[in-house]
Amino acid sequence: MSDTTSYTPAEVAKILKISRFTVYEMIKRGDLAAYHIGRKVRVEAPDLEVYIQKSKKTALSRKGSAQPPLDDPGAEPDSFIICGQDIILDILTRHLERALPHIRCFRNYAGSIDGLLSLYRGTANVVTAHLWDSDTDTYNTPYVRRFLPGHRTVVYNLAYRNTGFYVAKGNPKNISHWHDLNRPDITLINRERGSGARVLLDEMLHVLAIDYRQINGYSREEMSHLAVASCVARGEADVGIGIEKAALQVSDIDFIFQKKERYDLVLRREDADKPHFQALLAIIRSDVFRNEVAGMGGYDLSQTGQLMGNS
Numbered sequence: 001m002s003d004t005t006s007y008t009p010a011e012v013a014k015i016l017k018i019s020r021f022t023v024y025e026m027i028k029r030g031d032l033a034a035y036h037i038g039r040k041v042r043v044e045a046p047d048l049e050v051y052i053q054k055s056k057k058t059a060l061s062r063k064g065s066a067q068p069p070l071d072d073p074g075a076e077p078d079s080f081i082i083c084g085q086d087i088i089l090d091i092l093t094r095h096l097e098r099a100l101p102h103i104r105c106f107r108n109y110a111g112s113i114d115g116l117l118s119l120y121r122g123t124a125n126v127v128t129a130h131l132w133d134s135d136t137d138t139y140n141t142p143y144v145r146r147f148l149p150g151h152r153t154v155v156y157n158l159a160y161r162n163t164g165f166y167v168a169k170g171n172p173k174n175i176s177h178w179h180d181l182n183r184p185d186i187t188l189i190n191r192e193r194g195s196g197a198r199v200l201l202d203e204m205l206h207v208l209a210i211d212y213r214q215i216n217g218y219s220r221e222e223m224s225h226l227a228v229a230s231c232v233a234r235g236e237a238d239v240g241i242g243i244e245k246a247a248l249q250v251s252d253i254d255f256i257f258q259k260k261e262r263y264d265l266v267l268r269r270e271d272a273d274k275p276h277f278q279a280l281l282a283i284i285r286s287d288v289f290r291n292e293v294a295g296m297g298g299y300d301l302s303q304t305g306q307l308m309g310n311s
Helices: 009-016 020-029 045-064 088-099 112-121 141-147 178-182 196-207 225-233 244-249 275-284 287-296
Strands: 035-037 040-044 079-083 104-108 126-129 153-168 188-191 239-243 253-268 307-310
Touching: 009 020, 009 040, 009 045, 020 040, 040 045, 079 088, 079 112, 088 104, 088 275, 088 287, 112 126, 112 141, 112 196, 112 253, 141 153, 141 307, 153 225, 153 244, 153 275, 188 196, 188 225, 196 239, 196 253, 225 239, 225 244, 225 253, 239 244, 244 253, 253 275, 275 287
Parallel strands: 079 104, 079 126, 188 239
Antiparallel strands: 035 040, 126 253, 153 239, 153 253, 153 307
């Protein structure tokens, strides 16, 4: 019997300082070796070390390569970085690599604001956002202007999604409105700062003059819609905020609709006519892509691929 140390996905997440759901995605993609003991997943220490060393080598090779930086207007990279967490982006990445076999797509599972900052810093090619602005009652465009000052951008719709509350099956505590969140018998599980769900919550609290300090659990965070829904399903919180799609994937919770949100792609205007980006836009407008996404349920694709704004 080997005495090699093994880790749970939660322990790996703590070591790498990422969410455990990102760890599951890495295992699913084959980036990180793992094995099962019944329904439990384990990662051996040598395999984790291999992943870390491989990541370091990749970072060093990129640093030492002659590839132009992402914000170089003339750059035609052999890699393509997309920021965002929705499963739609897994489908988009697969179609993009098929259309452009000479490039490799990378996913950065950052929230909306961190994604916009990555685009501003030139460390991402395309980012997604679902950020509601209470002053204008619109999505994304005010934030794009705010977080990419002086940069010309274009915004295309990827989908509309229903967002609302995750509650226990049957909604035993009768949670229906934002004002219910500061009831003393309610415990919230929150999203991380910069995520679209967190921004929606904070904007609604501002509009309704609700003091976040009165909300039990406000400071406790999870890193994805699925993680929040799972926390509610386990009874560790009474309510969380996220999209309906995640509620369909987790047993023993109900979804209480609050708002229809716009989930958009954001890119630099000077990139829009380059082959990589034209291929991306052609994919999201294609019947093949739309049919595949529609088959999963939980998305409104009526405006997918349409220009929503520019600056």
